Amino acid sequence: MANVSLKGLSKTYSGADVPSLSALELDIADGEFLVLVGPSGCGKSTALKVIGGLEEPSEGSIWIGKTDVTDYESRDRDIAMVFQSYALYPHMTVFDNIAFPLQISKVDRAEIDKRVREVADTLHLGTFLNQKPGNLSGGQRQRVAMGRAIIRQPSVFLMDEPLSNLDAKLRVRMRSEIAQIQRRLKVTTIYVTHDQVEAMTMGDRVAIMKGGLLQQVASPDDIYARPANTFVASFIGSPPMNLFRGHIDGNIVRFGSQSLPITKESLTAYPGIKDRNGEVILGLRPEDIEDARVSDDAPEASIEAEIVLLESLGADHMVHLALDAEQVHDGDRPAGDTDDLDVVRTDGVCICRFSSRSPARVGERVTARVSTDRLHFFDPETGLALR
Amino acid sequence: MAQRLKTRRQRYGHLWFVAPGLAFFLAVMIFPLVFAFGISTTNWSGLGNDLQFIGLANYAEILSYGPYYRAAFHNALIFLAIFLFQHTVGLYIAVLLNEKPRFMEFYRTVLFLPVILSLVATGFVWTLMLSPNIGLINPALQNMGLGFLASQWLSHPTSALGAVIVVTAWNSLGWAIIIYLAGLQGIPDELKQAAAMDGANTRQIFWRVTFPQLSPSFTALSVLTFIGTFRTFDVVYVLTGPLGAPNFGTDVLGTLIYRTAFGASSFSSAEIRFAFGVAMALFTMLIMAIACWGLLKVLRAREIET
Amino acid sequence: MTDTAVSPSPSRAASLRRPRPVRRAIGKTLRTAVLVIATAWVLIPLFFMVIASFKSVPEFFMNPFGLPAEWSFSNYTRAWEDAHLSLTLPNTIIVTSVSVAVSTFLSALVAYGLSRKEKKFAAGFYTLFVSGLLVPVHAIILPLFILLKAVGLFGTLFALIVPYIAMGLPLGVLVLTPLAASLPRDLIHAARMDGATEWQVFRRVVFPLLKPGLVSVSILNGVWMWNEFFIPLIIAFRPEVQTMPVGIVSFIGSYSTEWGLVFASVVVSTIPVVIAYLLMTRQFQSGLTSGAMKG
Numbered sequence: 001m002a003n004v005s006l007k008g009l010s011k012t013y014s015g016a017d018v019p020s021l022s023a024l025e026l027d028i029a030d031g032e033f034l035v036l037v038g039p040s041g042c043g044k045s046t047a048l049k050v051i052g053g054l055e056e057p058s059e060g061s062i063w064i065g066k067t068d069v070t071d072y073e074s075r076d077r078d079i080a081m082v083f084q085s086y087a088l089y090p091h092m093t094v095f096d097n098i099a100f101p102l103q104i105s106k107v108d109r110a111e112i113d114k115r116v117r118e119v120a121d122t123l124h125l126g127t128f129l130n131q132k133p134g135n136l137s138g139g140q141r142q143r144v145a146m147g148r149a150i151i152r153q154p155s156v157f158l159m160d161e162p163l164s165n166l167d168a169k170l171r172v173r174m175r176s177e178i179a180q181i182q183r184r185l186k187v188t189t190i191y192v193t194h195d196q197v198e199a200m201t202m203g204d205r206v207a208i209m210k211g212g213l214l215q216q217v218a219s220p221d222d223i224y225a226r227p228a229n230t231f232v233a234s235f236i237g238s239p240p241m242n243l244f245r246g247h248i249d250g251n252i253v254r255f256g257s258q259s260l261p262i263t264k265e266s267l268t269a270y271p272g273i274k275d276r277n278g279e280v281i282l283g284l285r286p287e288d289i290e291d292a293r294v295s296d297d298a299p300e301a302s303i304e305a306e307i308v309l310l311e312s313l314g315a316d317h318m319v320h321l322a323l324d325a326e327q328v329h330d331g332d333r334p335a336g337d338t339d340d341l342d343v344v345r346t347d348g349v350c351i352c353r354f355s356s357r358s359p360a361r362v363g364e365r366v367t368a369r370v371s372t373d374r375l376h377f378f379d380p381e382t383g384l385a386l387r
Numbered sequence: 388m389a390q391r392l393k394t395r396r397q398r399y400g401h402l403w404f405v406a407p408g409l410a411f412f413l414a415v416m417i418f419p420l421v422f423a424f425g426i427s428t429t430n431w432s433g434l435g436n437d438l439q440f441i442g443l444a445n446y447a448e449i450l451s452y453g454p455y456y457r458a459a460f461h462n463a464l465i466f467l468a469i470f471l472f473q474h475t476v477g478l479y480i481a482v483l484l485n486e487k488p489r490f491m492e493f494y495r496t497v498l499f500l501p502v503i504l505s506l507v508a509t510g511f512v513w514t515l516m517l518s519p520n521i522g523l524i525n526p527a528l529q530n531m532g533l534g535f536l537a538s539q540w541l542s543h544p545t546s547a548l549g550a551v552i553v554v555t556a557w558n559s560l561g562w563a564i565i566i567y568l569a570g571l572q573g574i575p576d577e578l579k580q581a582a583a584m585d586g587a588n589t590r591q592i593f594w595r596v597t598f599p600q601l602s603p604s605f606t607a608l609s610v611l612t613f614i615g616t617f618r619t620f621d622v623v624y625v626l627t628g629p630l631g632a633p634n635f636g637t638d639v640l641g642t643l644i645y646r647t648a649f650g651a652s653s654f655s656s657a658e659i660r661f662a663f664g665v666a667m668a669l670f671t672m673l674i675m676a677i678a679c680w681g682l683l684k685v686l687r688a689r690e691i692e693t
Numbered sequence: 694m695t696d697t698a699v700s701p702s703p704s705r706a707a708s709l710r711r712p713r714p715v716r717r718a719i720g721k722t723l724r725t726a727v728l729v730i731a732t733a734w735v736l737i738p739l740f741f742m743v744i745a746s747f748k749s750v751p752e753f754f755m756n757p758f759g760l761p762a763e764w765s766f767s768n769y770t771r772a773w774e775d776a777h778l779s780l781t782l783p784n785t786i787i788v789t790s791v792s793v794a795v796s797t798f799l800s801a802l803v804a805y806g807l808s809r810k811e812k813k814f815a816a817g818f819y820t821l822f823v824s825g826l827l828v829p830v831h832a833i834i835l836p837l838f839i840l841l842k843a844v845g846l847f848g849t850l851f852a853l854i855v856p857y858i859a860m861g862l863p864l865g866v867l868v869l870t871p872l873a874a875s876l877p878r879d880l881i882h883a884a885r886m887d888g889a890t891e892w893q894v895f896r897r898v899v900f901p902l903l904k905p906g907l908v909s910v911s912i913l914n915g916v917w918m919w920n921e922f923f924i925p926l927i928i929a930f931r932p933e934v935q936t937m938p939v940g941i942v943s944f945i946g947s948y949s950t951e952w953g954l955v956f957a958s959v960v961v962s963t964i965p966v967v968i969a970y971l972l973m974t975r976q977f978q979s980g981l982t983s984g985a986m987k988g
Binding site for chain 2 (some may be wrong): 719724725727728731732735736737738739741742745766799800802803805806807809814818821822824825827828830831832833834835836837839840855856858859860862866891896916920922923927938941942952955956960962964967970971974975977978979981982
């Protein structure tokens, strides 16, 4: 068991002009489950490969416990990895796959046998030990890959999108199984995924990356409630946060022809907006907007607009409201980039999550209640939260 | 600094896996090749110590050496004949086998059999078949009332070369069948079905859909045939001897080079010119490498188009 | 469908029907005939070779193509002794199996070493090995002869084994390198993570996964090594170190009219490959084809 420290880790592949990973600083506590999440090409897999010793960092160092392992070969780092493809040895039985790390390090046969059976029991693989991986289902292969990682009792687990090849149902089950196993074994784990649901449900902390740069590291709740910038705000949450170019005018924020009051809660959460008159980016989560007709409370603040699209998901409706405010999109913009945020369209669409009790219909004009204690404010220049 | 060291080890570490093979390869192939080139710039006969450096004179001599052109011409004729044979008969049989007739496995197994036989065995079998007195061909022709066709097959220059071609064809038909069959089996049925839906008849389907899809097979087989026929030696050696009898009518590059470098029984040792033979071998290698490269370039370009 | 879609005119309708059963039967017969003729063309010479090997000299000349009146094994016993098959058969087996095993194993090592495209040296060495396919044996045989004599291998079976090992490498590298490169990178990474050294990665993961390629390479190289005529013709002078094809040809010189004896020798030299082929027809055909397609 050990903590992991990444100090100024950078990686630029030969032939590439932009680094895949830039000056990554991360401390992962002993026993922590850290999820590295981001869109494809954000550098999360590169980070994992560098930590695992499969790639050399261009700069920086990796510490496991009190040892600088930057110059160590993979096999000397005392880490185990679960690969996206599972990387099971197709010519070996399940038993040999799981036993492989022990066979390599010349553990004696009886001991190997005992430990493989233990691991197989925990993972419900007991009856498959003599099969070849080719005969197993996706979920079973996934377990074998876990088994091979667990058996060495390493100080660190690396997991590279281990669930992405499973079907949706199995993914949900394996998600909790992996989280449980990790909690029981208390092995420091770095888990890479592009799936925000995995990130939010599995991680003790979530590290969001984009363009090789770390955007924010925090607990899942913090990430959701207090995104550090517009990228994090729109990456976490489904559907993503609505972002509009707005204008603060005293204690009111205006966007298009709409306006919402700035509350005490907003001022506490975003002290940067205090006395700031002028441009901001306003963020509204779809789940913070509700049809005024089904809201029990009297509308403290609301927007009024026409419904242009309605998608029913059963439990709730995704309602698209046409707004005349400038909508901001932040899909591919690294933090600190000072270019203007992309204005996708001036006649913006605001996505709201109405409860299924709402009688909303396409084409009608509705009044939607906004929870004004949960507004988000970002700097229009940098995209950073106005804290 | 430690990092440097590791980087270097990772970059070149795999050379250890290459080293043993490379050692054999350099010792047995590259070193003798360089050595051979050295010899080819001398007038060494292959015996004794009498040798002088003569530069590229041997190579210059090849250009005006009649027997070389004659032998190369014979190789070219063999290539052409085998090429045509394989892309017609070989392809046709492959198409027939691809329709999965009864006894398909049997046909395929038998038709490929000559490929694994040594050319020495092939040569002997056919020496017997073509032998004028006891051979099978002449009596068979006589029984069919075609006695006038019976011939001293290996004694006339033209028919002897024809015999070499027939034997080479016998030996290499299996290649054509198996390579085309592999190509045919790789064509998805949907493609042919779609063409049939579009109103193409069997012949159109073959020429417009199937055949273009076979171009990788065509390329592989053509190159294989080219290398095989221009390297031919064993068949001629066994059928008509190292002199390319009769009267050099079946003399090919392989026998010419062999005879020049090592001598043949009826040659006096004075006629052995080892250095010149080596020069011809190297020159032929160069020409073949260029030709192969050109052939591949042309055929591969055709593959992309289709 | 648009108006331009073809609608068969009545006169064409007849020709659009499937061919009548009679015509189809004729077509099928013709096609079967082609296959039968081709098969006969291949089999008849082999058949007569086998028949001839069981005939005594007088019987052969009186009745070269009928079945032997008396099946005589004397040709075989004489071939075993006089044609030195008792020496050259074991020689051929030893030379072929040792050369195939070593050459294939070394090819696999080279293939793994060169399989990582990002290594700068890989492409150059790959080309070097593969261009070995073009090296003319005629040109290098004498320098090789001198070399083998200098290191004291001449007159032993190693004089054939060593060149065969090297000459098997180009094909081995040609077939195995792309195969090694196509192995999932993750498997090799996983093995390294699991604590394996590079040698263990090769031995435990890469080598077993190359198996289909190893079979192809062994067959490809085994067939030519077994049948090779020219190299032993120059390098192996005595029956004690000769392989069968050369042994038979050099023996023929003095017995050229004894066809039965000649064919008995040829049959013996051929039987092992034919048996191997019949046992593993699929592997032979796909193995040889994969090599040819890559070449």
